[in-house]
Amino acid sequence: MRHLIFLSALALCLALTSCGEVPAEEQAEATTATEPEKTEETAEAKTVAQKADGVAVGEKAPGFELKNVDGEMYSLDNIKDANGEQPKGYIVIFTCNTCPYAVASEQRIIDLHNKYAAQGFPVVAIQPNDPAAQPGDSFEQMQERAKEMDYPFLYLFDEGQKVYPEYGATRTPEVFLLDMDKVVRYHGAIDDSVRDPEAVEEKFLEKAIESLQKGEAPAPAVTKAVGCSIKTV
Template identity: 50%
Template sequence: MKTFKTILAIAVIVIASAFTLKSTSEGYKIGDTATDFKLKNIDNKLVSLANYPKAKGFVVIFTCNHCPYSIAYEDRIIALDKKYKALGYPVIAINPNNPEISKGDDFVSMQKRAKEKGFTFPYLFDEGQKIFPQYGATRTPHVFILNKENKALKVAYIGAIDNNFSDAKAANEKYVENALDELLAGKKVTLNSTKAIGCSIKK
């Protein structure tokens, strides 16, 4: 009987540990502190969030070259950067895809795409795919707004850019803009989580 109870107790611990590992591997939740990273930009220079000491926060967007959802949002991402960078929230774009699986998402293609579109923001390559799992990004595009609080970068919003990927003019819920406007007004983000719509990240 004792042996059975011992086995049962071990099984409970193993199962509990499995759930704990699963929950911690799912990435950031609202209110979590985001750690910095250092990734190669399209200009071949390493970029980290520490390079922006005057920033109030960041709009970290996992995106890529080939996904039709990402392509549809490119102009809106540029517009977000142009509007909010001056207000303290620059866009930091990261390509999380494995270029061996996702053709057209290699570093040279990133450089070409950024030049064609006139990206106004860093476009970083997640080499080795180490950063997107930390964030819990699953789609392209997938947005994480970080807000600086007492020198720590707190996750304030996770999800989609707006509610209409195919037609920017038809989008009547601009999630990222609304969140940034509330943060700039010193308020908490009312709608801090939405479902990211896009292509799955290629591993």
């Protein structure tokens, strides 16, 4: 075991060295314009940096102050549950208007809030895409969609794309379940079938919330799903 830790530490040093060469804003993926002469090492380091800079399960979630579709500013400190109480936890979901996986998950996100906000776990949706890269995700379009679908949850705009890199989010939809102390307890997918609600067999997120309600650690604490890369210019 000690051997393993030593090796991990060695790898960590190497990883940190390569992370250090990459400015934080280089993490942005997808449509980011990078100079063509960038080598594959840089591309790899970007991926590493993305992981290293995100928040891990067990760590305190980064704070934020973001504008909701109603024009009000919200932070983890002023969000209440459906009873107007201090939440027992927060279902933070990076999602958007335009990604087909997000669209396929929309009703599930509404249902999650309707089921759990009264139990102390409100959904806090954050739209991370830059509208300059994805015009369908402008603040106005967000307002329109929220109105059209009568979103019962907060739909916040990550203006300037400051928040998603701090969480280490890479795709939509992507969930971070926080406990009452704002510690990340689960990270990943809503369930095991993001594309098709009919084919869901395991509701990872609901299981994680129920674990927290029982005072247990969610297992699995991390899951993955295919999603749309977060869009930047």
